[in-house]
Amino acid sequence: MGLSDIWEKHVTEKNRKIKAVIGKTALDGHWRGVQAVATALRDAGMEVVYLGASTAEGIVKVALQEDADVIGLNIGASYEQVAELIRLLGRNDMQDLLLIVGGVIPLTDVPKLEKMGVHGVFPPGSKLDDIVRFIQGHSRVVSGN
Numbered sequence: 001m002g003l004s005d006i007w008e009k010h011v012t013e014k015n016r017k018i019k020a021v022i023g024k025t026a027l028d029g030h031w032r033g034v035q036a037v038a039t040a041l042r043d044a045g046m047e048v049v050y051l052g053a054s055t056a057e058g059i060v061k062v063a064l065q066e067d068a069d070v071i072g073l074n075i076g077a078s079y080e081q082v083a084e085l086i087r088l089l090g091r092n093d094m095q096d097l098l099l100i101v102g103g104v105i106p107l108t109d110v111p112k113l114e115k116m117g118v119h120g121v122f123p124p125g126s127k128l129d130d131i132v133r134f135i136q137g138h139s140r141v142v143s144g145n
Helices: 003-015 033-043 056-066 080-091 107-116 128-138
Strands: 019-024 047-053 070-074 098-102 121-122
Touching: 019 033, 019 056, 033 047, 033 070, 033 098, 033 128, 047 056, 056 070, 056 080, 070 080, 070 128, 080 098, 080 107, 098 107, 098 128, 107 121
Parallel strands: 019 047, 019 070, 070 098, 098 121
Antiparallel strands: none
Protein backbone atom coordinates (compact mmCIF):
# COMPACT_ATOMS: atom_id res chain seq x y z
CA MET A 1 0.00 0.00 0.00
CA GLY A 2 1.51 3.29 -1.11
CA LEU A 3 1.26 6.70 0.52
CA SER A 4 -1.56 7.75 -1.83
CA ASP A 5 -3.53 4.63 -0.84
CA ILE A 6 -3.08 5.40 2.86
CA TRP A 7 -4.16 9.03 2.33
CA GLU A 8 -7.22 7.96 0.31
CA LYS A 9 -8.28 5.54 3.07
CA HIS A 10 -7.78 8.26 5.71
CA VAL A 11 -9.80 10.85 3.77
CA THR A 12 -12.56 8.35 2.98
CA GLU A 13 -12.82 7.16 6.60
CA LYS A 14 -12.96 10.70 7.95
CA ASN A 15 -15.54 12.03 5.49
CA ARG A 16 -18.08 9.26 5.17
CA LYS A 17 -21.41 9.08 6.95
CA ILE A 18 -21.59 7.51 10.38
CA LYS A 19 -23.24 4.11 10.08
CA ALA A 20 -25.34 2.94 13.02
CA VAL A 21 -26.90 -0.46 13.64
CA ILE A 22 -29.94 0.02 15.86
CA GLY A 23 -31.97 -2.72 17.51
CA LYS A 24 -33.45 -4.29 20.60
CA THR A 25 -32.31 -7.17 22.74
CA ALA A 26 -35.53 -7.36 24.73
CA LEU A 27 -38.88 -8.63 23.52
CA ASP A 28 -40.86 -6.36 25.81
CA GLY A 29 -42.97 -4.72 23.10
CA HIS A 30 -41.65 -1.19 23.65
CA TRP A 31 -40.68 0.04 20.19
CA ARG A 32 -41.35 3.78 20.16
CA GLY A 33 -38.03 4.84 21.72
CA VAL A 34 -35.75 2.75 19.52
CA GLN A 35 -37.65 3.83 16.41
CA ALA A 36 -37.43 7.48 17.46
CA VAL A 37 -33.66 7.16 17.93
CA ALA A 38 -33.26 5.49 14.53
CA THR A 39 -35.23 8.30 12.89
CA ALA A 40 -33.26 11.02 14.72
CA LEU A 41 -29.95 9.51 13.60
CA ARG A 42 -31.15 9.27 10.00
CA ASP A 43 -32.42 12.86 10.12
CA ALA A 44 -28.96 13.91 11.39
CA GLY A 45 -27.42 12.47 8.24
CA MET A 46 -26.30 9.10 9.53
CA GLU A 47 -26.83 5.84 7.72
CA VAL A 48 -29.06 3.63 9.88
CA VAL A 49 -29.56 -0.11 9.73
CA TYR A 50 -32.63 -0.86 11.87
CA LEU A 51 -32.84 -4.48 13.01
CA GLY A 52 -35.79 -4.58 15.36
CA ALA A 53 -35.41 -7.41 17.89
CA SER A 54 -32.25 -9.49 17.63
CA THR A 55 -29.73 -11.46 19.63
CA ALA A 56 -26.26 -10.21 20.50
CA GLU A 57 -24.83 -12.57 17.89
CA GLY A 58 -27.20 -11.27 15.21
CA ILE A 59 -26.41 -7.64 16.02
CA VAL A 60 -22.63 -8.20 15.88
CA LYS A 61 -22.97 -10.14 12.63
CA VAL A 62 -24.87 -7.27 10.98
CA ALA A 63 -22.47 -4.66 12.42
CA LEU A 64 -19.55 -6.58 10.92
CA GLN A 65 -21.26 -7.03 7.54
CA GLU A 66 -22.27 -3.38 7.39
CA ASP A 67 -18.93 -2.02 8.66
CA ALA A 68 -20.87 -0.11 11.31
CA ASP A 69 -19.41 2.63 13.48
CA VAL A 70 -22.07 2.53 16.18
CA ILE A 71 -24.33 -0.04 17.78
CA GLY A 72 -27.36 1.37 19.57
CA LEU A 73 -29.58 -0.92 21.61
CA ASN A 74 -32.80 -0.75 23.55
CA ILE A 75 -31.93 -3.20 26.30
CA GLY A 76 -34.83 -3.04 28.70
CA ALA A 77 -33.46 -4.17 32.05
CA SER A 78 -31.67 -7.28 30.76
CA TYR A 79 -27.90 -6.96 30.67
CA GLU A 80 -26.93 -10.53 29.73
CA GLN A 81 -27.22 -9.76 26.01
CA VAL A 82 -25.10 -6.62 26.48
CA ALA A 83 -22.34 -8.65 28.12
CA GLU A 84 -22.52 -11.21 25.32
CA LEU A 85 -22.46 -8.47 22.67
CA ILE A 86 -19.35 -6.89 24.23
CA ARG A 87 -17.67 -10.31 24.37
CA LEU A 88 -18.47 -10.91 20.68
CA LEU A 89 -17.20 -7.45 19.71
CA GLY A 90 -13.89 -8.30 21.36
CA ARG A 91 -13.70 -11.70 19.72
CA ASN A 92 -14.25 -10.09 16.30
CA ASP A 93 -11.72 -7.27 16.89
CA MET A 94 -14.50 -4.66 16.83
CA GLN A 95 -13.72 -2.83 20.07
CA ASP A 96 -13.53 0.50 18.23
CA LEU A 97 -17.29 0.49 17.64
CA LEU A 98 -19.22 2.93 19.77
CA LEU A 99 -21.79 1.08 21.89
CA ILE A 100 -24.75 3.00 23.27
CA VAL A 101 -27.78 1.66 25.10
CA GLY A 102 -31.13 2.99 26.18
CA GLY A 103 -34.42 1.82 27.55
CA VAL A 104 -35.89 1.40 31.00
CA ILE A 105 -32.57 1.52 32.81
CA PRO A 106 -32.41 2.51 36.46
CA LEU A 107 -29.96 5.37 36.99
CA THR A 108 -28.21 3.23 39.60
CA ASP A 109 -27.29 0.77 36.81
CA VAL A 110 -25.51 3.34 34.62
CA PRO A 111 -22.08 2.81 36.29
CA LYS A 112 -22.51 -0.97 35.98
CA LEU A 113 -23.16 -0.70 32.24
CA GLU A 114 -20.24 1.68 31.74
CA LYS A 115 -17.96 -0.70 33.65
CA MET A 116 -19.12 -3.51 31.34
CA GLY A 117 -17.89 -1.47 28.36
CA VAL A 118 -20.94 0.54 27.23
CA HIS A 119 -19.85 3.98 26.02
CA GLY A 120 -23.13 5.85 26.42
CA VAL A 121 -26.21 5.08 28.51
CA PHE A 122 -29.46 6.89 27.74
CA PRO A 123 -32.23 6.14 30.26
CA PRO A 124 -35.85 7.30 29.91
CA GLY A 125 -36.15 11.03 29.34
CA SER A 126 -32.92 11.30 27.34
CA LYS A 127 -33.16 13.87 24.57
CA LEU A 128 -32.72 12.71 20.98
CA ASP A 129 -30.39 15.65 20.27
CA ASP A 130 -28.13 14.53 23.13
CA ILE A 131 -27.91 11.02 21.66
CA VAL A 132 -27.09 12.41 18.20
CA ARG A 133 -24.41 14.74 19.59
CA PHE A 134 -22.90 11.95 21.68
CA ILE A 135 -22.53 9.75 18.61
CA GLN A 136 -21.15 12.59 16.50
CA GLY A 137 -18.62 13.43 19.19
CA HIS A 138 -17.49 9.89 19.98
CA SER A 139 -17.73 7.95 16.71
CA ARG A 140 -14.58 6.89 14.88
CA VAL A 141 -15.94 8.90 11.92
CA VAL A 142 -14.97 12.48 12.65
CA SER A 143 -16.80 14.68 10.20
CA GLY A 144 -18.84 12.64 7.79
CA ASN A 145 -22.18 12.64 9.56
